Amino acid sequence: GAAVGGAGAGPGHASSPAARRPAFRPLTIRTARDAVTTAALYLRWLGFQDVRQPDGRPVPSAAVDLRAPGLVAQVDPTTAPAGLRAVECVWLNGLTSCATSVYFALAGYTDEARIRADDLGIPLFVMDLTGMPQPVNDPADELLGTGA
Helix, strand or coil, X not given: CCCCCHHHCCCCCCCCHHHHCCCCCCCCCCCHHHHHHHHXXXXXXXXXXXXXXCCCCECCCCCCEEEECCEEEEEECCCCCECHHHHHHHHHHXXXXXXXXXXXXXXXXXXXXXXXXXXXXXXXXXXXXXCCEEECCXXXXXXXXXXX
């Protein structure tokens, strides 16, 4: 027979990762560093462990590339929408690392970037100045629902 409840519960179980997470507490974004810090906090909230910059320094720092086991994330704190090339670069970095690729942008995304991210299954999030990341596409909604 099938296991009931406990460790044998399947993905559709009522106590999904999203149901067990407390509410995310955003950090107000005033600088590029705040945007990177907020993205790192959000990724930890989703369940990714040990989120750091590739050189091993703990976040925050001026860099906008974040890594964790199984994760490659890019944070774009600029005022221009993230473009196609940026989305493809984070996807390639994820492929190289056998990791999930995630993108955070303050100014959103170009139409080309959104279409390509959907094709590649890359979760896109947009952050407003209150620091609350919002999912932009279906892969981001899925990541929000399942966590790491």
